[in-house]
Amino acid sequence: MKNKIIRLAFLFILFFTSIPVFAGQQLIEIKAGKFSYNPSTIKINKGDEITIRLLSEDVTHGFYLDGYGIETRAHPGQDGVISFTADKTGKFSFRCSVTCGEFHPYMVGFLVVRPNSTFFGFAAVVLVLAMGSLTVTLIKKRKS
């Protein structure tokens, strides 16, 4: 009985301490040029701490992220840097916030924030282990 409690307590501690571990830090470089972003689609996980470095390949370009409402600008030779925590899942568009030429309105990219599947996978494993140890203990109890 004591063993079971210790095992369960250990699994719970493991579960909660792992939450920040699975949130990664990422530096993402985006090249902005007339009239597109490279890469134009970025995939990250919820909880990630993201730093975006925006580099201009020609004129001044902006980066405005819908849904998060954050912005930075890159001038030629002077990068724009912005950091944020990806706390909302979904597909968000980012667009140029500096009028840079005739096709400026079409300068759009996408940021996809996925649910943290690594974390959920790990949580599932912990849950299965907890259920397993509980079942084993119950079976042992019934036999004796």
Ligand SMILES: [Cu+2]
């Ligand atoms: Cu622009």
